[in-house]
Amino acid sequence: MKRVIFCIMGVFLLSGVTVHASDLTWAQAQRDKKGLIAIQYKLNEPFLISNDSILEGLEYEMMIGFQRFLSKKYGIKIKYKWIEWNTMAEIFEQIQIEEKAGDIGLDIISWTADRDKNVKFSNPYFPDFQVLVTHRSNPTVLHEEDFRYPYSDYTAISVLGTTYDQNLKNIKDANGFNFDLKYIDQSTQIVQKVVETERSFGYSDLTRYLLALNQNWPIKRLNAYAVKGHGLGVIFNKNSDWDEPFNEYLASPEFARIKKGSIQRYFGSEFNEFIKNLSNHQDEEVVLLMQEKMFMDEELELNRQEVERQALVRNILLVSMSFAVVIAFFLYNRSKIKSNANKQLLKHQELIEQQNERLNQQNKELIAVNEDKNNFIHILSHDLRAPINNINSISRMLMDDLKLEESEAKMLNHITTESKRLSDMVTRILDVEKIESRTTEEYQVVGLSKILSAIAHNFASGAAIKGITIQTDLIPDIHILGLEEFVYHVFDNLLSNAIKFSPLNKHIYISTTRVGQQVEVSVRDEGPGISPDDQVKMFKKFQVLTAKATGGEKSNGLGLSIVSKYTDLLNGQLRCESEVGKGTAFVVSFHEVEKS
Known part of the structure; x- marks a missing residue:
């Protein structure tokens, strides 16, 4: 249904034109409340696709959304004239013509300092991350020093005049590599050519590489010379004033909704979470x-x-x-x-x-x-x-x-806090790696009550800073089969989360209950609760949920994933009981054993 609506709008854009397209300014459009803009574009799947002569894709939906934004906020009816080109160079040539100062250029264009001298860029609408890819059968590279042999003698696939080409030339000149450069016409074909060509590699944008990987192409990434750019933007003539409303549109909630829906339609449902994690996480490589x-x-x-x-x-x-x-x-x-x-x-x-x-x-x-x-x-x-x-x-x-001034002490305290948080994140990543490698030892009888009491005691002072009281109701001498380290990680993470998301001056309750041969441990808080949507994804890695920490604490999205995995290793069951606005309880069940 959405495709039909976009198609009807696309046909409508070419009719009823009374204003010259190329010289329309934003100021003139505000006076006349109408106008026509020429869009100089090149097809680039999945950003801009032609399906039976009908345009689709993220960039197309972005531009249709810009029309609606101008109509809704300013009462301005803008129509488009879509003009297709074969190369990015042709688009740049058109945009730089002085008489076409009202045109917009569209072709997943990366910002560079050299390009910025000749055209005006919008703010980024999509991340710009380029990685080196090769056939899966070729040698793996984990560090840049591993790249020279054998890739210095391979053939690099690229498109002349693009940032892919410039990045290849930069690493070749800087390191004295001997690889040849082979040019093709379309950047959308780089991954396919690398797969088809023996002893070859090339730069690909991150999105196209992950799409190929998701489609089971025999492709892999070389962990060397990745390039993170400023971002992808549309381009305007240097004299254009259209960047002002377009940047306003990119910052609007309307564009955020359009971008989210388009990524899901054209890239796949998992890409929205990946792009969000990539933007928010401190370490893109991880x-x-x-x-x-x-x-x-x-x-x-x-x-x-x-x-x-x-x-x-x-x-x-x-x-x-x-x-x-x-x-x-x-x-x-x-x-x-x-x-x-x-x-x-x-x-x-x-x-x-x-x-x-x-x-x-x-x-x-x-x-x-x-x-x-x-x-x-x-x-x-x-x-x-x-x-x-x-x-x-x-x-x-x-x-x-040192005797420090208040501002200096505050800065050092911030460094200490942030480095500890980063150290905790590394520890959690190692925990995930250890869980997934199944490097466990022989299980033994573990005192569950003793561990819960110790964890509650350890967190008491930290909770008191926020006025939070930890109350325990524990049956003494309960034992389960497992490892103390695994049990500790489960409830350390659950109690840490409860404190992090509880408002000031609230209570947290830790209790144990026998249910037949099982013992249930409940960690309940009086926080904001977890929405049904968040409950679906909360046990996956790197999932930052909707609820925000009440004391400005940071979250790396690994805690609940670790809780789930360790609970599975301990042959336990984990469930969440939560209602938005009424708090959350995590309940973990284990089989109780007798102390030997």
């Missing part, structure tokens, strides 16, 4: 690795299911063929029919074995790539921990040893 790992895990699962399906088909085929041989033995000449049936059976077996061999090889490649990702996450987190702890220690020494 978020990107987690997203890649999710796609790899999905592909491994699909391949595993295919292997099982092929095995089932093979078994059914073997039984069927065997049954056919038995029947043929009684109906026809035994020797001749048996020989033919065996040949047919062997032929099918060979075909299935070839398919299984290909699937097994793909699985080995995926497992190797996935292992590289896990290793890199582990290395990255461990390498971050030492410098963060050094920063924390130095800032504390300075606070203890």
Whole structure:
């Protein structure tokens, strides 16, 4: 239905024109309450698509939304004339013509200082992140020093005059690499050409790379020379004044809704959360690795299911063929029919074995790539921990040893707080890595009541700062089977969250209850509650929920994910009981055991 509406609007834009398109200014449009703007564009899937001569895509819906914004806020009826070009260079040439100062250029254009000299850019409407990609069978690169061999002698695929081209030339000149540059016409074809060309690599924008990965293309990212740009924007003539209302539109709630819906339609439902995490997170590399790992895990699962399906088909085929041989033995000449049936059976077996061999090889490649990702996450987190702890220690020494003014002490205290928060985030990432690698020890009898009492005591002083009282009602001498470390992580995270999201001067209740052979632990707060939408996603990694911390605390979106995973490892069950405005209770159930 939405596509039909956009199509009707697209046809309407070309009719009833009375004002010259190229020289229309924002000031003139405000006086006349109408006008026509020429949009110089190039197709670039999935941002701008032509489907049976009908335009679609994020950028198209963005421009239609700009029309509605001008009509609703200023009462100005703007019509468009869409003019298609084959290259970005042609669009830049048109926008720079003085007589066309009212035109807008559209082609997922990255801001650069050189381009900014010749045209005027809008504020960014989408992140600009370029990564090096290559075929999955080529060597993996975890650090920039690994890139020279063998990629210095590979062929780089690019488009002449683009930021992809400039970025390749920059790393080639700066490092003395020997790779050749091979140019193609369209940037949308770079990933496909890299897949088709042996011993090749190239820059791709992050969105197109992740779409290819999600479609199970044999592509992977090289963890070197990634480029994060200022962002993608539309371009105007240097003398244009249309950037003023367009930037106002980009900052509006209306554009935020359009962008969210368009990303879901043209990029996939998971991309909205990924783009949000990428924008909010302090370490883009960690978020990107987690997203890649999710796609790899999905592909491994699909391949595993295919292997099982092929095995089932093979078994059914073997039984069927065997049954056919038995029947043929009684109906026809035994020797001749048996020989033919065996040949047919062997032929099918060979075909299935070839398919299984290909699937097994793909699985080995995926497992190797996935292992590289896990290793890199582990290395990255461990390498971050030492410098963060050094920063924390130095800032504390300075606070203890120096006589500081109030403003200086405040700054050092901020450094200490932020470095501790970053250290906690690294610890949580290592926790996730440890959980997913299943590196657990032998379980033993653990005193649950003792651990809950210790955690409540540890958090009491921190809660008191916000006027929060922690009340406990614990049955003594309750024991479960597990590891103290795992149990501690579950309730440390739950109590930390309860304090973080509780208003001042409230209560938090920790209680235990026996239900048959089970013991239930409840951590209940009097906070804002969790919405039904947030409850659906709250146990996934890097999910920052709607509710905000009441004391300005930061959230990295890993706490509830860790709680869920550790609860599973302890063979427990986790549920959430919450109502918006009335607080939240997390209830964890374990099987109670006797103390040995």
